[in-house]
Amino acid sequence: MTGALLKLDGIGKIFPGGGIGLDGIGLEVGHGEFLSLLGPSGCGKTTTLRIIAGFEAPTSGRVLLDGEDITARRAFERPVNTVFQDYALFPNMNVQENIEFGLSLRRMASVERERKAKQALELVGLPDKAKARVTSLSGGQRQRVALARALVCEPQLLLLDEPLSALDASLREHMQSELKRLQKELGTAFVMVTHDQTEALSISDRIAVMNKGRIEQVATPATLYDRPASRFVASFIGTTNLISAIFQNREDTRLRFAVGSDWHPVMNVPGELSLMPGTEVTLAMRPEDIVMSEKNSPDTFMGRVASITFHGRSLRLQVRYGDSELWVDVPRDDRARSHVVEGAELSFRLRPDAMCPVLVS
Amino acid sequence: MTGALLKLDGIGKIFPGGGIGLDGIGLEVGHGEFLSLLGPSGCGKTTTLRIIAGFEAPTSGRVLLDGEDITARRAFERPVNTVFQDYALFPNMNVQENIEFGLSLRRMASVERERKAKQALELVGLPDKAKARVTSLSGGQRQRVALARALVCEPQLLLLDEPLSALDASLREHMQSELKRLQKELGTAFVMVTHDQTEALSISDRIAVMNKGRIEQVATPATLYDRPASRFVASFIGTTNLISAIFQNREDTRLRFAVGSDWHPVMNVPGELSLMPGTEVTLAMRPEDIVMSEKNSPDTFMGRVASITFHGRSLRLQVRYGDSELWVDVPRDDRARSHVVEGAELSFRLRPDAMCPVLVS
Amino acid sequence: MIPARTVVPDVRSLVFRCLMLLPGAVMGLGLIVFSLGLVVFLAFRHNDGSVLGAGWTWSNFQTILTDPLYAQVALRSVMIAGTATAATVLAAYPVAYCIALRGGRWRSLLLFLVTLPFWTSYLLRVFAWKIVLAYNGVFNSVLVGSGILHAPSLAFLNTPAAVVVTLAHAYAPFAILPIYTALEGLPRSLLEAASDLGARPWTTFRRVVLPASVPGVLTASMVVFIPTLGDYVTPALVGGPRSIMIGSLIQMQFGRANDWPFGAALAVAVMLVVAGGMVLGRKLSVGRQG
Amino acid sequence: MKIPVPPVLRGSSSGAALWIYVALYLIFLYLPICLIPLFSFNDSVQAAFPLKGVTLGWYRTLFQEEGIHSALWTSLEVGVFSAALATLCGVTVSYASVFMKSRFANLLSYVARLPILIPGVIIGIAMLIMANLVGIGPSVPAIIAGHTLVGLPATVMVMQGRFASFPRSIAEAAEDLGAREWTLVRRVLLPMAVPAVGSAFMLAFLTSFDEFIIAFFLSGPHPTLPVYIWGQLRFPRSLPIVMALGSLILAVSVVVSILSEALRRRGQAT
Amino acid sequence: AALTVSGAARAEDGKLTYFTWSGYERPEYDEVYLKSHPGTISASVFGDDDDAFTKLKAGFRPDIAHPCYDKIIRWKDAGLIEPIDTKRLSNWKNVFPSLKSLPALQAGDGKVWMVPWDWGNTSIIYRTDLLPNPEMSWNLLWDKQYAGRMATIDAVHDTPVVAALVAGVNPFDLSPSDMEKVAAKLREQRPLMASYTTDMTSIEQSLASGELVASMGWNEAVVALRKQGVPVAFMKPKEGMLTWACGFVMLKGTKNADLAYEFMNSRLDVSSGQHLIENDGYGASTSTAFAAVGPEKLKELELPSNPDDMFKTTVFTAPMKQADELAKMFEKIKAGG
Numbered sequence A, B: 001m002t003g004a005l006l007k008l009d010g011i012g013k014i015f016p017g018g019g020i021g022l023d024g025i026g027l028e029v030g031h032g033e034f035l036s037l038l039g040p041s042g043c044g045k046t047t048t049l050r051i052i053a054g055f056e057a058p059t060s061g062r063v064l065l066d067g068e069d070i071t072a073r074r075a076f077e078r079p080v081n082t083v084f085q086d087y088a089l090f091p092n093m094n095v096q097e098n099i100e101f102g103l104s105l106r107r108m109a110s111v112e113r114e115r116k117a118k119q120a121l122e123l124v125g126l127p128d129k130a131k132a133r134v135t136s137l138s139g140g141q142r143q144r145v146a147l148a149r150a151l152v153c154e155p156q157l158l159l160l161d162e163p164l165s166a167l168d169a170s171l172r173e174h175m176q177s178e179l180k181r182l183q184k185e186l187g188t189a190f191v192m193v194t195h196d197q198t199e200a201l202s203i204s205d206r207i208a209v210m211n212k213g214r215i216e217q218v219a220t221p222a223t224l225y226d227r228p229a230s231r232f233v234a235s236f237i238g239t240t241n242l243i244s245a246i247f248q249n250r251e252d253t254r255l256r257f258a259v260g261s262d263w264h265p266v267m268n269v270p271g272e273l274s275l276m277p278g279t280e281v282t283l284a285m286r287p288e289d290i291v292m293s294e295k296n297s298p299d300t301f302m303g304r305v306a307s308i309t310f311h312g313r314s315l316r317l318q319v320r321y322g323d324s325e326l327w328v329d330v331p332r333d334d335r336a337r338s339h340v341v342e343g344a345e346l347s348f349r350l351r352p353d354a355m356c357p358v359l360v361s
Numbered sequence C: 001m002i003p004a005r006t007v008v009p010d011v012r013s014l015v016f017r018c019l020m021l022l023p024g025a026v027m028g029l030g031l032i033v034f035s036l037g038l039v040v041f042l043a044f045r046h047n048d049g050s051v052l053g054a055g056w057t058w059s060n061f062q063t064i065l066t067d068p069l070y071a072q073v074a075l076r077s078v079m080i081a082g083t084a085t086a087a088t089v090l091a092a093y094p095v096a097y098c099i100a101l102r103g104g105r106w107r108s109l110l111l112f113l114v115t116l117p118f119w120t121s122y123l124l125r126v127f128a129w130k131i132v133l134a135y136n137g138v139f140n141s142v143l144v145g146s147g148i149l150h151a152p153s154l155a156f157l158n159t160p161a162a163v164v165v166t167l168a169h170a171y172a173p174f175a176i177l178p179i180y181t182a183l184e185g186l187p188r189s190l191l192e193a194a195s196d197l198g199a200r201p202w203t204t205f206r207r208v209v210l211p212a213s214v215p216g217v218l219t220a221s222m223v224v225f226i227p228t229l230g231d232y233v234t235p236a237l238v239g240g241p242r243s244i245m246i247g248s249l250i251q252m253q254f255g256r257a258n259d260w261p262f263g264a265a266l267a268v269a270v271m272l273v274v275a276g277g278m279v280l281g282r283k284l285s286v287g288r289q290g
Numbered sequence D: 001m002k003i004p005v006p007p008v009l010r011g012s013s014s015g016a017a018l019w020i021y022v023a024l025y026l027i028f029l030y031l032p033i034c035l036i037p038l039f040s041f042n043d044s045v046q047a048a049f050p051l052k053g054v055t056l057g058w059y060r061t062l063f064q065e066e067g068i069h070s071a072l073w074t075s076l077e078v079g080v081f082s083a084a085l086a087t088l089c090g091v092t093v094s095y096a097s098v099f100m101k102s103r104f105a106n107l108l109s110y111v112a113r114l115p116i117l118i119p120g121v122i123i124g125i126a127m128l129i130m131a132n133l134v135g136i137g138p139s140v141p142a143i144i145a146g147h148t149l150v151g152l153p154a155t156v157m158v159m160q161g162r163f164a165s166f167p168r169s170i171a172e173a174a175e176d177l178g179a180r181e182w183t184l185v186r187r188v189l190l191p192m193a194v195p196a197v198g199s200a201f202m203l204a205f206l207t208s209f210d211e212f213i214i215a216f217f218l219s220g221p222h223p224t225l226p227v228y229i230w231g232q233l234r235f236p237r238s239l240p241i242v243m244a245l246g247s248l249i250l251a252v253s254v255v256v257s258i259l260s261e262a263l264r265r266r267g268q269a270t
Numbered sequence E: 001a002a003l004t005v006s007g008a009a010r011a012e013d014g015k016l017t018y019f020t021w022s023g024y025e026r027p028e029y030d031e032v033y034l035k036s037h038p039g040t041i042s043a044s045v046f047g048d049d050d051d052a053f054t055k056l057k058a059g060f061r062p063d064i065a066h067p068c069y070d071k072i073i074r075w076k077d078a079g080l081i082e083p084i085d086t087k088r089l090s091n092w093k094n095v096f097p098s099l100k101s102l103p104a105l106q107a108g109d110g111k112v113w114m115v116p117w118d119w120g121n122t123s124i125i126y127r128t129d130l131l132p133n134p135e136m137s138w139n140l141l142w143d144k145q146y147a148g149r150m151a152t153i154d155a156v157h158d159t160p161v162v163a164a165l166v167a168g169v170n171p172f173d174l175s176p177s178d179m180e181k182v183a184a185k186l187r188e189q190r191p192l193m194a195s196y197t198t199d200m201t202s203i204e205q206s207l208a209s210g211e212l213v214a215s216m217g218w219n220e221a222v223v224a225l226r227k228q229g230v231p232v233a234f235m236k237p238k239e240g241m242l243t244w245a246c247g248f249v250m251l252k253g254t255k256n257a258d259l260a261y262e263f264m265n266s267r268l269d270v271s272s273g274q275h276l277i278e279n280d281g282y283g284a285s286t287s288t289a290f291a292a293v294g295p296e297k298l299k300e301l302e303l304p305s306n307p308d309d310m311f312k313t314t315v316f317t318a319p320m321k322q323a324d325e326l327a328k329m330f331e332k333i334k335a336g337g
Ligand SMILES: Nc1ncnc2c1ncn2[C@@H]1O[C@H](COP(=O)(O)OP(=O)(O)OP(=O)(O)O)[C@@H](O)[C@H]1O
Pocket: A015, A016, A017, A019, A020, A021, A039, A040, A041, A042, A043, A044, A045, A046, A047, A048, A195
């Protein structure tokens, strides 16, 4: 990507106390792209965002915007805006004043300012709240005001730090689709921090998975889900069974492995993979890719149902196989549903067309 | 349920300002049961819990514990303990002192106290944190200390107010199974407040769905999911398409309806239902119950894909049919996956064995 | 509907509650109300030289309202106390700002440093200021030594300015602490948000920090203004005749003028004005908050 | 590869100006204070420049002056007891108004803040009349009562702020675990409020330590330090002695503060 | 009707309570008394006898207090004090006749309201170098040439009395028109004064530094300043210096009257008076004390060897008939009224 909007080049951050916040991050964000930063708590997501916004100076590396080095620019000189996790609305101003704040600093005429603020409020669905005090708004409304305040400045790049984490499930889902819609409508590039993987998967064009101050993988949601580049990514994205296995042989496009003594799963493997028979690998199997089977064959295994939890559309089983435990999702309409009781010994297999990532390590 | 552990009998709560917090709640919790209170923000969940715990006096009604009226008892006289949403750990005490607090008030010998605290810490998986300051713990660890502190008092009933809402997704899932395991192991009755329906579905024996100070339905997760008693419950539990339809006729155990002009879905209806042909009803269809179909028949409809979001295991389509929009979940392995692009006109039908709730209203 | 039974506190709780209310009730209803009652009572009495005066009258208040002197002294007091308050608060603000927002790990040390001077007796501090401001004092010596002045100036000591400076010094911690508290609670993200939206540091200060610190500034102003208004020691020691304030006047009615009722009436008048100002200030600030 | 970052985001010119201002302000605060020890070593009754020579004479006299010892002792006694009482009242009044939710408690918390409005001379007279009615007359206990009164507004404001900032759930959690009110106060609220109790005590103590007019009316045979110093103003030769005393107080308070800070740090570390 | 608040809080019997100017509570003054009653004086102090009056009025009840002569009428009228029988004071005979015969002291029947103990002169202290040959008159304090470089004493019996002298009216009995004249004089003086104060420490410092060229003050200050090498003189104004005298009053209802008499008598003893003169630089009320000190020392202290003669040339600050009005007027003028 040469025409990238934002380019982070070897960004490192060591905090005064000596703590390592970021350890040489390289990242590119395209024009109009929606990129999510995903990772466990403390991995450096917020730090990355703060360096892009200019609140924090990196210890090493450069920040380029549209090819121009902006590392040395102060926050107020960057054409980048931020939606803060706690919204950071100015409590002494009402909704409209909050939204006009950025415009008023650009010496925009007040009529024009008002028009823009009104437009922005309509965009986020709060046209009647212009004169409301921000303290009287609910969480979801505040979040939208924060968004409008940032958007009205027409930034080239919008940064969002866990914008939805304070909302409850149904509002959250609603706001996710609102965000996505807005981003498409405006064509602005969004970089959003989240630690919720479902959110990241459903909303982003690309996701950067971070761990301990490094970027583990940057890819589209589907690639990340199907071909995690590391054990960490595999376990972080969705629920995954990570199983040690030994590669046995290749059958056309399908590979056969041996797990434990009696299970020889066969699977499609995405991408190229050349393995020597006998190599030890880790298989990442999704719970929904393990299905109940009726017959007993080499590619099935017998497991005991240790627990069942109801997940609405499906039941999640904890299945004990040998020493290990596997998560298995059974659709509620499965014909075999009546067999599924705690303690039952059942036969399972990998879904024939399942594509499972294989991690060699 | 005559031998219920807890019985709320016509509990009403009007706040001093005149706001109605609860509007005649009746609820029973059995011995060793895990009951969740689920509902949107402000519906009265916390108020219910506070009345059970004794922090708030109801304006009307009685609270019975094991058949005994405890409405007039102070909080410190009730054999009920609470895990607070913000944990409410005492910052001036270390972990062990926090846990021993309740015991020390029961004049338990310090050796015995220490033994119990140790046991409780092991139960919640923090045996090495006994001497840690509570401020040095992470959110998940604090939550477990709060749990240990409440459990060590061996309450007959444990109340939990959104105990997991501050945790991130993966920790949250982990703590859910921990909670469930603990509750089973101890046989204590739990009443948990949550606004996360997935959590409630997966963890509870029964769920009470609340709305505007009333209980809309109390039932097992499966019943709630399959047979919501009201439109509110149906829309609150899981993602649901609520569709107006007209009952046409019965075919054996299956009912046929007419939606719009050209779609005549057929479905299994859980429970008894006697309808006059021509009755107007609302059908609650789950997104995963609508599937792509290849042939065009009376029970299919043609819809245009308006948007696609990636949800990991499945794709969620927003499908436009006539004036309405339907959510459809397509498994990623669906053979028709390649057809699914935005703007495509596709044919859908209700899954033949889908059981959809029918709401007459 | 089943009628509710309210949670009735038992005997132990009642005893506890009474015990908790006891010290406050003794102090509050015993001593404070007695003092307050005495001053209000006296304010409406005739002076006959006795402790409680004789007969009821409005005349004390009539004198206060009709003799222009009292309005004049009150105005002067408000000017001096107001200037002192403004000076104290203005001078303290940047310090509180710096400690709260830029203090970092020096915070507690700086807070300690600004409260330390308090440990010396007030009278000593006033004397120290006399030494600084005197004819041959530090200030004059520096000015003459550096050639700014040819001869020591008399313009420092025994002027209202000296009162203002001395008070600004004496009340520094009272101004710094409330402002510090208000600013310290200001979320960092608000500053960053302003900067993010394009505000330069000064704009951020003016439009975000300053409004947020208003409650702290109000508290600081109150705890400086009220005591300085009633102060009579500082004006007497460093102020000269042009700095005599209402506090001295009240004090003297109880002392050499031997007219307690009039002194009490003056005190009640001042208390009413201050209380009125406070209520007004609160109304205004609440109004601003919505 | 490490790419060097231009040092722009840190220290701006306005930041430097601010620190310079703070330094100047500290000079303003300390300039007069520094004169006190300086002149306590000056070999002249005149507290004026130029300095005449170094002497420890004032300190020697200070140690011989019975009156000043007893005044200092009275002041400390009055300060400690009145601050303790004011803190006790502040804690109970604030507890009542924050946790007991009774109208009477709210009323008390307003009344307790009133003394800031009443001129000292009136409090002094009223308290003296009261002391005579009660029968203790002007005496150390009477001064303690008077100073408790003037210390009250500060302690109530500090404690109320602190208690109100506790999450409601803390008190409920204690009650939930079986704690009655007294246990709640003793084992949870007070330990959590230790810093606030400390600063309330300190404020009340300092107020008492500087207070003059109420102490004058209420002092019997044992005047407090400000009353003593005020009386001594007629005697110019006692000024350097008082300065010597002030310097000692300053030195002791610095040492005590450093020690307590060190203790606090150690407490935090463990 | 004088309502006095009951003095319930009286010290226990056998212990004399004494309310005095700060500094005069020292045991050196009471050697004789303490010899027979060791450790039985409980003293409270004040810095101003008006404040002392307020405290007494509010109900404080010592056995003996120590006001000045000009306050006697006010104290008597407030019903605070009772007559003292001079027959019970063996040292009474040594008191200077002019002091014994002060008119307002007389309670009839050989009794007095106050036993004089200490006295002193008030005049202008001025810098001889900065003010070489001033006119010997109180008028100096009205000289515009020295505006801002003079100070005066903040007490009713000093500055307003001088103002009356300068205005040519009788300070101790002022008709309304006299009062106006005094007020005019005081108004005229106010802008010229650097300060009104009783704080001798500050006055001495300011005179020493040259900030003040002249100030009203007490004889003792001159001595102290000279000791430091400051060139000052104590003016003998043509209108007469002021002389103040203070002494002991017995508070009404004292239960320790016997002890009180013993105490007062002890204070009239030579040793007490001598200590007062030598240590404080003020005059004692007894001729025996003056005799004991010796003429050189007296000269050094700016005290006459025969006070009785001097009293004839000075103005005694006696009780003023219009004290309350004068006080109020003085306060108002100081405040700018
Ligand atoms: N000002 C600071 N001083 C020292 N260390 C810091 C500072 N800010 C952050 N860190 C550390 O840097 C690391 C990265 O922090 P960051 O806030 O970027 O995490 P995050 O990914 O946003 O986590 P979360 O999901 O919890 O918000 C953490 O280990 C944190 O403790």
